[in-house]
Amino acid sequence: MNSDQDKATAYWKENLRYLLILLSIWFAVSYGAGILFKESLDAIKLGGFPLGFWFAQQGSIYVFVILIFVYVRLMNKLDKKYGYDQ
Template sequence: MVETSYWQENLRLIFICLAIWFVVSFGFGLLLVEPLNAIRLGGYKLGFWFAQQGSIYTFVGLIFWYTHKMNQLDKKYNVEDQ
């Protein structure tokens, strides 16, 4: 039962990460590129920035967030390093 709860919470974290990354990379980088291009960031159009850099930065940030949350989850369920 504990193992099932652990994996359910792990999968929930993975789906949250995938949803955020999808919204940033596909939503901001492709679907909303025109409205975002009205805003400038460092001299570049924001839609272009999200398509080129934003999704990569978001992905790296999600890696650190996921690692932090998994460490908390491991402590919660007393999972030891193997």
């Protein structure tokens, strides 16, 4: 029973680590690129629009959707690693 508990604890620690990393990336993109660094990013144009504006309006949403797919892939690997993939 103890080994099952240890396995579950290790699983959730790794899961939380993935969540923290991915949410940090999303925060950096949405808050950093869309708000903090908007002025400097506006010097770059993307499709005729300033890059800071693009990140604030669409870029952070695209990054969030990509991070969802990355999370699903990471969790599938994690489930297989710990034997929770049945």
